[in-house]
Amino acid sequence: MAASSIDYARLYSEGLPDPTPRFTPFPPYYFIGGNNDPEQIPIEGLIAAADTVLRREGSKLAIYNLGLGPQGYPGLRQFVADKSKRHRGIDAPIDDITITSGSGQGIDMISRLLVNPGDTVLVEEFCYQGAMNRFRKLGAKLEGMALDADGIVIDALAAQLASLKAKGVTPKFIYTIPTIQNPTGSILPLDRRHALIKLAREYNVAIFEDECYADLIWQGIDAPPALYALDPGCVIHLGSFSKSLAPALRLGYVIAEWEIMKRLLPLKGDSGTGALDQMVVAEYFSKHFDDHLPHLNTVLHDKLQTMIEAVEREFGSAAECWVPKGGIFLWIKLPQNVDVRTLIKPAADAGIVFNAGPDWAVSADNSSSHLRLCFAMPSKDVIRKGVAALAKVCYEQTGIPEQSGNVRRAG
Amino acid sequence: MAASSIDYARLYSEGLPDPTPRFTPFPPYYFIGGNNDPEQIPIEGLIAAADTVLRREGSKLAIYNLGLGPQGYPGLRQFVADKSKRHRGIDAPIDDITITSGSGQGIDMISRLLVNPGDTVLVEEFCYQGAMNRFRKLGAKLEGMALDADGIVIDALAAQLASLKAKGVTPKFIYTIPTIQNPTGSILPLDRRHALIKLAREYNVAIFEDECYADLIWQGIDAPPALYALDPGCVIHLGSFSKSLAPALRLGYVIAEWEIMKRLLPLKGDSGTGALDQMVVAEYFSKHFDDHLPHLNTVLHDKLQTMIEAVEREFGSAAECWVPKGGIFLWIKLPQNVDVRTLIKPAADAGIVFNAGPDWAVSADNSSSHLRLCFAMPSKDVIRKGVAALAKVCYEQTGIPEQSGNVRRAG
Numbered sequence: 001m002a003a004s005s006i007d008y009a010r011l012y013s014e015g016l017p018d019p020t021p022r023f024t025p026f027p028p029y030y031f032i033g034g035n036n037d038p039e040q041i042p043i044e045g046l047i048a049a050a051d052t053v054l055r056r057e058g059s060k061l062a063i064y065n066l067g068l069g070p071q072g073y074p075g076l077r078q079f080v081a082d083k084s085k086r087h088r089g090i091d092a093p094i095d096d097i098t099i100t101s102g103s104g105q106g107i108d109m110i111s112r113l114l115v116n117p118g119d120t121v122l123v124e125e126f127c128y129q130g131a132m133n134r135f136r137k138l139g140a141k142l143e144g145m146a147l148d149a150d151g152i153v154i155d156a157l158a159a160q161l162a163s164l165k166a167k168g169v170t171p172k173f174i175y176t177i178p179t180i181q182n183p184t185g186s187i188l189p190l191d192r193r194h195a196l197i198k199l200a201r202e203y204n205v206a207i208f209e210d211e212c213y214a215d216l217i218w219q220g221i222d223a224p225p226a227l228y229a230l231d232p233g234c235v236i237h238l239g240s241f242s243k244s245l246a247p248a249l250r251l252g253y254v255i256a257e258w259e260i261m262k263r264l265l266p267l268k269g270d271s272g273t274g275a276l277d278q279m280v281v282a283e284y285f286s287k288h289f290d291d292h293l294p295h296l297n298t299v300l301h302d303k304l305q306t307m308i309e310a311v312e313r314e315f316g317s318a319a320e321c322w323v324p325k326g327g328i329f330l331w332i333k334l335p336q337n338v339d340v341r342t343l344i345k346p347a348a349d350a351g352i353v354f355n356a357g358p359d360w361a362v363s364a365d366n367s368s369s370h371l372r373l374c375f376a377m378p379s380k381d382v383i384r385k386g387v388a389a390l391a392k393v394c395y396e397q398t399g400i401p402e403q404s405g406n407v408r409r410a411g
Numbered sequence: 412m413a414a415s416s417i418d419y420a421r422l423y424s425e426g427l428p429d430p431t432p433r434f435t436p437f438p439p440y441y442f443i444g445g446n447n448d449p450e451q452i453p454i455e456g457l458i459a460a461a462d463t464v465l466r467r468e469g470s471k472l473a474i475y476n477l478g479l480g481p482q483g484y485p486g487l488r489q490f491v492a493d494k495s496k497r498h499r500g501i502d503a504p505i506d507d508i509t510i511t512s513g514s515g516q517g518i519d520m521i522s523r524l525l526v527n528p529g530d531t532v533l534v535e536e537f538c539y540q541g542a543m544n545r546f547r548k549l550g551a552k553l554e555g556m557a558l559d560a561d562g563i564v565i566d567a568l569a570a571q572l573a574s575l576k577a578k579g580v581t582p583k584f585i586y587t588i589p590t591i592q593n594p595t596g597s598i599l600p601l602d603r604r605h606a607l608i609k610l611a612r613e614y615n616v617a618i619f620e621d622e623c624y625a626d627l628i629w630q631g632i633d634a635p636p637a638l639y640a641l642d643p644g645c646v647i648h649l650g651s652f653s654k655s656l657a658p659a660l661r662l663g664y665v666i667a668e669w670e671i672m673k674r675l676l677p678l679k680g681d682s683g684t685g686a687l688d689q690m691v692v693a694e695y696f697s698k699h700f701d702d703h704l705p706h707l708n709t710v711l712h713d714k715l716q717t718m719i720e721a722v723e724r725e726f727g728s729a730a731e732c733w734v735p736k737g738g739i740f741l742w743i744k745l746p747q748n749v750d751v752r753t754l755i756k757p758a759a760d761a762g763i764v765f766n767a768g769p770d771w772a773v774s775a776d777n778s779s780s781h782l783r784l785c786f787a788m789p790s791k792d793v794i795r796k797g798v799a800a801l802a803k804v805c806y807e808q809t810g811i812p813e814q815s816g817n818v819r820r821a822g
Contacts (some may be wrong), residue, residue, distance in 0.1 A: 005644030006615045008671060013527045020676035022669075023480030034551060036473035043469035050461035050691075058454040060448040061657035063788060069434030076692065082467065090664050101512060101661075104682050116424045172422050229530045233416030246472035249688035250512075261626060265431035271515050273661035274685025280461075375817075 021408070027354040029386030034212075034247055034328065035377035040296050041246055042288065049283035050276070058277065065272040070265055072253075072273055076282035080239065080253050084291060088179075090237065091224030092255050098265065101273040103212050103240040105251030107134050109267040110208055110236050110254065112175075115140045120171040122205070123151060126331065126361050128182040129325060131175055143171070143350075144362035151181055151188035151323070154195045157291055160336045161203045161398040170223025173206040182211035183331040183360045183372045184385065185324020191223035197231045208237045211221035212252070213330075215244040215293055217326035218301045233334070243328065244293060257354065300328060303366050306380045307373060307387065314391035316363070328376035330358075333368045338398050341368065349391045386411055419778040423471075438762040439713065440797030445623075445658055445739065446712070446788035452708050453695065460694035461687070468690065476683040479678055480554050483510025483664075483684055487693035491650065491664050493753055494700060499625060502635030503666050509676065512664030512684040514623050514651040520678040521584075521619055521647050521665065526551045531575065531582040533616070537742065537772045537781070539593045542586055542621065554582070560733070562592055562599035565606045572614045584617040590634045591624035594742040594771050594783045596630070596735020601635035608642045618646045618674050623663070626655040626704055628737035629712045643668050647675075652692055655704060663711035694787065711739060717791040718784060718798065725802035729812035739787035742771075750779045758804045763797055769775060 051074075060066040067075055079096040098105040106129065115121065117139025123132060125144035132142060132193035143164070146156040157174075164171060176196070178188035188196070200207050209227045216221055228237035237255040245251075250273065256264060285292070307330055311319050314331040315334070334340065340356045347354065357370025377382055391404045402409050464486075469478040479485055488505040495501035501802070511517040519540065526532065530548025534543060536555035543553060554575070555629030557567040568585075575582060587607070589599035598608070611618050620638045623756040628634055640649035656662075661684065667675060718741055722730050725744070733742040745751065751767045758765065786794055802815045813820055 003666065005612050006617060006640055008510075008617065009613060010581075011525050011617055012674065013523065013525055013530075016524070016674060017635055017671035017677035020481065021673070022481065028476060033475055035475060035478075038473040041472050046469060047462050047465050050465070050687075051440075051458050054454050054458050058457060058696075059449040059452045059657040061452050062449040064446060064658045066659050067446075070431065070432065092576060101685070102682050106413050112424065113420050113427065114424055114677050119424075131788045171422075201416050204421060205419060206419065206422055231416055247475045248472040248477050248683065249682060250683060250685045257415065259415065262430035262432070263423065263427060266428035270661065270681075272659060272661060274512070274661045274688040275657075276687040276691055277685040278459075280687055335588040397417070403635065 015208040020074055027313065027351040027353060029382060029388060031352070031354045031375070032116065033374060033377075035247055035374065036243065036328070037296070037299055040299055040309045041155070042284065042292060045284050045288055053279040053283040061275055063331060068167070070268060070272065071095070071276040073099065073282055075286070076251075076278045078239070079282050079286050079289070084200070084226070084239070084255065089213065089229035090255060091229070092232070096255055096261055098254050098261060098268070099273050100252040100254055100268070101270055102242065102250040103210070103238055103358065104130060104236045105268065105270070106252045106254045106327055107345070109134055109264050110238070111138055111140070112267050113264055114172045114206060120169050122171050122174045123362060124176060124181060126367065127364070128177065128210070129355070129359050132362070135175070140172070142362050145174070147181070147184060147186070148335055149186055150192065151178060152176060152192060152196060153185045154192050154199070157196070158199060161199060162241060165203065166193050170203070171205050173208045175208045175210065176201060177210045177213070178227060179211050180216060180325060180327040182210055182213065182327070183329055183355070184322045185327050185329070185331065186322070187203050187221070187223050187325050192380055193224055197234060197359055201236045202410050205307060209235050212238065212240040213243050213327045213401055215330065216240070218297060219294065221325050228255055236260060244296070244344065245281060245285070247370070250274060251277055251281055262388070263356045297326065300376055303375045303380060303383065304335050307375045307383050310384045310387035314388050314404045315401045315405055316403050329372050329374045332371050334371070334394070335400055336369050338372045338394065338400055339368045343394055343397055345391060346397055350389050351392055352390050352393065355388065414567075423521070424438070428569070433706060436763040438759070438764055440793060440800055441789065442763065442765045442784040442786070442797060444785060446785065447654065447657055447739070448710055448787050449705070451710055453699065456695050457691055460691045463693040464690040472686055473584070477686055481679060481683065482506070484686065484689040484693055486697070487689045488664075490693050490697050490700070491666070495637070495650070495666065499622065500640035501666060502640070505589050507666055507669055507672055508677070509665045509672060510684050510689055511663040511665055511679070512681055513661040514621070514649055515541060516679065516681070517649045517663045517665045518542050519796060520675050521649070521811055522546055522549055523678050524675055525583045525617060525689060531580050533585045535584050535587060536647045536774070537593060537594055537778065537812065538586070539588065539621070540766070540770050543773070546586070550612065551583070553773050556585070558592070558595060558597070560597055561603065562589060562597045563587060563603060565603050565610070567605070568612060571759055572610060576614065581614070582616050584619045585611060586621065587638075588618045588620050589638060591627060591738040592733065593624065593738070594740055594766070595733045596738050596740070597733070598632070598634050598736050601799050602642055604635055608638060608645060611645045612658060617757070619649070620646050621649045623649065623651040624654055624738045625650070627666060627708055627711060627739065628704065629708060630735050639666055647671060655707070656692060660692060661685060662688055662692055700789070708737065711787055714786045715741065718786045718794050720800055721798035725815045726812045727814050730748065740783050740785045743768065743782050744785065745780045745782070745805070746811055747780050749805065749811055751782045754805055754808055757808055758801060761800050763804065764803050765801065803811045
C-alpha cells in the first residue's frame with residue numbers, strides 16, 4: 001500500500017462513521033439480511049424482458065431519467081399502480097407514485113420530509129433496524145408501540161398518544177409495517193387499521209406505512225387493504241421489489257398524494273434510479289407477477305416450515321416462535337435469562353450470524369432474549385444444520401436448550 | 412385530489428427544498444443536461460450482454476450486492492481497473508474501486524468525507540454546478556481557481572494557497588476536472604498536473620479529480636495521465652458511465668487508496684447500486700469499449716462542429732467559443748454587456764433552455780455573459796435551428812448579435 005502523500009486525518013470531517021472492513025464472503029449459516037432464494041430468480045423471464053424493453057425503448061437510456069421525469073420509468077409506475085389496486089386496494093394515479101433506489105431511499109426521503117432533531121416518532125416495539133437507524137440519525141426520539149400477535153395494540157396506542165399529548169408532545173409520524181410486520185410477521189386486522197387511522201386523524205400524526213413484505217403472504221391468508229387504501233390523506237405508503245423479486249435490483253416505491261409527493265421529490269437527490277433495473281422489472285412483472293409470486297411464496301413457506309421444525313427439534317420448549325403469515329424471517333423468543341447478545345461472538349465463531357433482538361427493537365429491555373432468523377436465502381439443508389449449530393452454541397453458553405434433536409445434555 | 416385528512420404543514424421538517432413541479436416534456440431546443448445521443452445507444456450489444464450475464468450470474472440477484480460486498484459488481488470494477496490502466500495510467504486493484512449510483516453519489520460521498528460547515532474548498536472558476544451545489548449544501552465556502560485555455564493557472568493557484576495560508580485558512584480539497592474541464596473543455600497539460608500535485612502536497616490539500624468526461628476526447632488529441640496515476644496518495648478519483656454510455660444507467664465510480672476508501676464506503680448508504688445496470692455494462696464494455704468510444708466520439712465531434720458553425724453563423728463575432736477537446740458541451744462568451752440571465756425567460760418562451768454562466772461559475776462577476784450549450788442529445792438540425800432561435804432571442808433582448816445568418820438587423 002502506497003503511503004499517503006498528505007495527512008488525510010487533518011482533512012476528514014467530524015463525526016464520520018466507523019470505517020468499513022474489507023469484504024469477506026458470507027459464513028456458512030447466514031441468517032440475516034433481506035435476501036431471497038437464488039433458485040427463484042426468473043432468469044429466462046428477465047432475459048426475455050430485457051430483450052423486449054431494450055428493443056422498444058433502449059434509445060431513451062441516452063437521457064437522464066429516460067427523458068420522462070424524476071419519478072421513474074412510467075411502465076414500472078403503471079405496474080405499481082395496477083398491482084397496488086388489485087392486491088392492496090389502492091387507487092393511485094402514476095403521478096402519485098415514485099420509484100426509489102430501494103425502499104431505503106424511500107425511508108430516507110420520508111423521514112427527512114418530517115423529522116427535525118428532537119421530534120418524537122412512534123415505531124412498533126419490535127421494528128426494522130434500518131428504519132430505526134435512519135430515524136435516529138436525523139435526531140428522532142423513538143417511542144415503541146406495543147404489539148401482539150395481530151400487530152399494534154390499539155388501546156395501548158390510544159393511551160400512549162393521550163399521554164404524549166398531555167406532555168405536550170406531538171409525534172411526527174407512526175411508522176408501521178401492518179402487513180407482514182418486521183420482525184413478527186403479523187397482519188393488522190381491518191378493524192385495527194380503521195382505528196389506527198382514526199387515531200392518526202385525531203392527533204394529527206402522519207402514518208408511514210411500510211409494506212415491503214406485503215407481496216409475500218402465504219396461500220390461504222388474506223390481508224386487509226393497505227392503510228393508504230383506507231385513507232390516502234394521512235398515509236405515506238412504501239413498497240419494494242427486493243422481496244418480491246430481488247434485492248440486488250435497487251427498486252422500491254413511494255405512494256403519496258401529489259401535495260406530499262411534490263415535497264418528497266426534491267429529497268430524492270440521485271438523478272434517477274437505475275433505468276435497466278426499472279425497465280426490465282416493469283416488463284417482466286407486467287406479464288408474470290401473478291405467476292411468480294404464488295410460486296415464490298410456496299417455496300418460502302416451505303423453507304419457513306423447515307426452519308420452524310428445526311427450531312422445535314433443536315430448541316424444544318426453550319424457543320417460542322412468532323409464526324409469520326408471510327415474509328422471509330422468523331422471530332423467536334428464548335427464555336428470559338438468555339441474553340442473545342452473549343451468543344453473537346461464539347455463534348460467529350461457529351459460522352452463524354443472526355439478528356439479535358435488541359437490534360430489532362426500540363428497547364433491549366423486552367428484546368434481549370429474542371432473535372430474528374432469515375430463511376429465504378439458505379437451502380433447507382443449511383437451515384437445518386445452522387439451527388442445530390446455533391442450538392449447540394446457545395447450550396454451550398447458557399445451558400439452554402437442555403435437549404437438542406436426539407441429544408439430551410447434562411441437565 | 413383528495414383533501415388531506417391531517418394538517419401536513421404542521422409536520423414538515425424545517426428547511427425543506429422547494430417542491431418539484433409536475434414533469435413536463437422537454438422543450439424543442441433542450442441544450443442542458445449531460446444527456447447523450449439516443450442513436451448511439453448500442454441496443455443489440457446491451458441485449459446480448461444482458462443475455463450472457465444473466466444466464467451466467469442472474470441467480471446472484473437474490474442477494475444484496477450480489478453477495479459480493481458493498482463496492483459493486485467485481486466484473487465492473489475489473490473493467491474500470493483495466494480501462495483506467497490503459498487509458499488513464501492508473502494502476503489500482505479492484506479493492507480501491509467502488510461503483511457508485513452515478514458520479515453524483517461519488518461527489519456526495521467525497522464531500523461528506525472532507526467537508527465541515529465553514530470549510531474552504533477550491534474549485535475551478537467555471538465549474539460543474541452539481542458539484543458546487545453539493546459542496547455548498549454541506550456549508551463549504553467556495554474559492555475559484557483561475558482558468559485559461561489549458562485549465563488551472565498554476566502560478567495563480569500557488570499565490571492563492573499562500574494567501575489563504577497567510578489568513579490561516581487550509582482548504583480541504585481542490586476540486587478539479589482536469590481532462591475535458593466542465594464547462595470549458597480543456598485538458599490540463601502534464602507539467603501543470605505535476606505542479607498541481609506538488610502544491611497539494613506542500614499545503615496538505617487533497618485533490619478531488621473528477622474525470623467524468625475523460626472517455627470523450629476527440630481523435631488525435633492525447634490526454635496526460637490522470638492526476639491519480641501521478642500520485643494516488645493525495646488524489647481521490649471519480650469517473651462515470653453516463654457520458655461514455657448512458658446517463659439513465661446510474662453508474663459512476665470512485666478510485667481511492669484503501670485507507671481512504673474504507674472511510675468513504677460507510678457514506679454510500681444505499682445498500683448497493685442497481686445490479687442489472689452494473690452487470691450489463693460490465694459485460695458490454697468488457698468486450699466493446701474500444702469500439703464504442705471512438706465511434707461515439709466521432710459522432711459527438713461532428714455535432715460539436717455543427718454547433719460551432721451555427722454559433723459562428725448566427726452570432727458572428729459576438730460569440731467567443733472555448734472550443735472543447737472532447738465532451739458534450741460548448742462554453743460561449745457573449746459581449747460583456749449581455750447578461751445571459753435576462754435571456755432565460757424569453758428563451759424558454761421560444762422553447763430554448765441553456766445553462767446561464769453564473770450557474771456554472773463560482774461568481775457571477777466574470778460569468779454573466781457566458782453560457783453553456785450541450786450538443787450530444789439534439790440532432791444536428793435541432794442544433795442549427797436552436798442556435799438560430801437563441802440568437803434571435805438575444806438580439807430581441809439586447810440588440811446583439813446585429814447580424815445573424817444572412818439577416819442583417821438594424822444596427
